Amino acid sequence: MVVHIDPTKFNRTCPRCQATVHGADAQTCPRCSGSMIPACVACGYDLAGLPREGQCPECGTSVAMSYAPDLLENRSLLFLTQLRSGLTLVIWGTLAQLLLGLGVFTLAIVMSSGALPRARSFAWHSGMSLLIQVLVFGLSLLVLFGWWRITTPDPARVGTDLDVKPRQVIRIAVVLQATAALASLIAGSIVLSAPTLAAGIADVATALGWVSDLAWIVQFFAAMLYIQWLARRIPDTKLYTDARRFMWLGPVLYTVGALCIGLGPLVALILYLIMLFVLRRHLTTILLRLGAL
Secondary structure, eight states, X not given: OOOOOOTTSOEEEOTTTOOEEEOTTOOBOTTTOOBOOOBOTTTOOBOTTOOTTSBOTTTOOBHHHHTSOSOGGGSOHHHHHHHHHHHHHHHHHHHHHHHHHHHHHHHHHHHHHTSSOSOOOHHHHHHHXXXXXXXXXXXXXXXXXXXXXXXXXXXXXXXXXXXXXXXHHHXXXXXXXXXXXXXXXXXXXXXXXXXXXXXXXXXXHHHHHHHHHHHHHHHHHHHHHHHHHHHHTTTOHHHHHHHHHHHHHHHHHXXXXXXXXXXXXXXXXXXXXXXXXXXXXXXXXXXXXXXOO
């Protein structure tokens, strides 16, 4: 359907199909038949029946702001700030995980080479193992909490069919991974304090590992869809294309790339972090323009 645009009238953007619809009083979009009555961008209050020149009775936000095009720069400052802080946690938490992995790998090589004295007590080895497990657990929670903030609901979409589904999937995956990580830490602590239980605990740890890995895989694909959704609202065509391509390129690098050159997972991690850096830079620019930073 071709939507007629009358330049003499106020134009709005349909939040569902992005069609331009003229008239402030349009109830539905002529292209997709979706509702054109928005919710407040700040608190999610239903603005049906309120004049565009008025204010939200719940939070006092201008009604006109909620009728603006569905771009991130037109969303609430709290929503944008949470997205940006979540990206910061994920980026730096992931880098810290990488450094920790390199540190543990280096320590293992040094100890196996005999550069350090071999005479170490069982308590020392147990203490080091527990310390590493705690650090891994802490960094995992940091990254997962970052994703929880990144997937903060947009107040203008909560409770509607416009609430993006990948966001909800990511949150479910985050809860599963956090639960599995906590249970794995507890299991590891039990093994260190009671070695006789190691056999039974190992089976539990393996099952928890499978649950966590499956949740991570689901989160990966949902995250790429979610980044595409955010990229459309910036808008950034390149970021959208990169996230869409990475949905198949990432798994290829992690599997085939690891078998062929061994550096595939590292390349995939770098590309993943670059996308998050780009998204965070956009949010920083928007918040600076809005005077929030």
